[in-house]
Amino acid sequence: MTTDHPRVLTALDGDVWTITLDRPEAGNALDPAMAEQLTAALEARPEATRTVLLLGSGERFCVGGDVHSFARAEDPGAFVGRLAHDWHEVVRRLLYSPVPVVAGVQGAVAGAAVGLVGACDVVVCARSTKFRPAYGALGFSPDGGSSWALTRALGAPRALELMLTDGALTAAEAHQFGLVARLVEDEDLREAAVALAHRVATGPVRAMVRTRGLVRRAAIRTLEEQLDDEARLIAESAADPEGREGVRAFVEKRRPDFRGAGRP
Incomplete structure (x- = not known):
């Protein structure tokens, strides 16, 4: 899938790999080209970068799927199914990113973009x-991990009420329920x-990924299972150059240099 107009822009900003959804005239609506280009942008992250920052151009972060493309499809089921499959690859790449992922969202976060944010x-x-x-307004069931993200943040009763009534959450409600971590003024x-992305990049990114x-x-395991995993992962962290640097810095009463702590 190719398009004359790039759907995604990338920029290297020191330790941060910035990926910007860039289809503002359509509210950064998701189509096959957007899915393809976002996957490519995540694959192209320079190995030396320590954080991914995801942004959206224009007034709206992302309005979800491009409904006009659904309407034009000769076989809507096949078209939407392929798009969901490709979009889920994007979600998986965010979930399993080898470095932390920060997002900045504004205006509208709708449809599959809810799952994108949740990842x-x-x-x-x-x-x-x-x-x-x-x-619900389209007569569709959810995709993009949105049902997972909303249930995880709101709990099943609130998530169902929101989805079955075609409701909406304000930014304050999304923050209250834990869908987003931080609220700021629009202009900021x-x-x-x-x-924040640069601040995260100064930290022990491999320990952050373990965290x-x-x-x-945690939500799907017993305490015993979690304790076993915690013991295994903290041992990995202690043996990692990041952990060694953190301990040395503590003993030497200085700020740790996690950027200088190379891979094992």
Whole structure:
């Protein structure tokens, strides 16, 4: 799938690999080209970068699937099914990213974009943002991991009420329920997201990825299983150059240099 107009822009900003959805005239709506280009952008992350930052151009972060393309499809079921399959590969790449993923969202987060946000590690959200699953209005069931993200954040009763009534969440509600980590004024969104991404990049990113796995698995495991995994992963962290540097810095009463702690 190719298109004359790039759907995704990438930029290297020091330790941060910035990926920007760039279809503002369509609210950054998802289509096959967007899925293909976003996958390629994640694959192209320079190995030396320590954080991914996901942003959206224009007034809306992402309005979900491109409904006009659904309407044009000769076989809507096959078209939407292929798009969901390709989009789920994007979600998986975010979930299993070897470095932390920060997102900055504004305006509208709808449909599959809810799952996209849910796959990121830390989300900074402009106060005027609205979150809407939007599938019910189309007669669709959810995709993109949106049912997972909403159930994980809101719990099943609230998630079902939201999706079955075609409801919406304000940014404050999304923050209250834990769908996003931080609220900022609209005009401060980009600056705040960039600053947070750079702050994360100074930390022990491999330990952060281990921490991410522990947090995501906690809800589906017993305490005994979690304790076993914690013991295994903290041992890995202690043996990692990051852990060695952190301990040395503590003893030497200085700030740790995790950037200088190479891979094992």
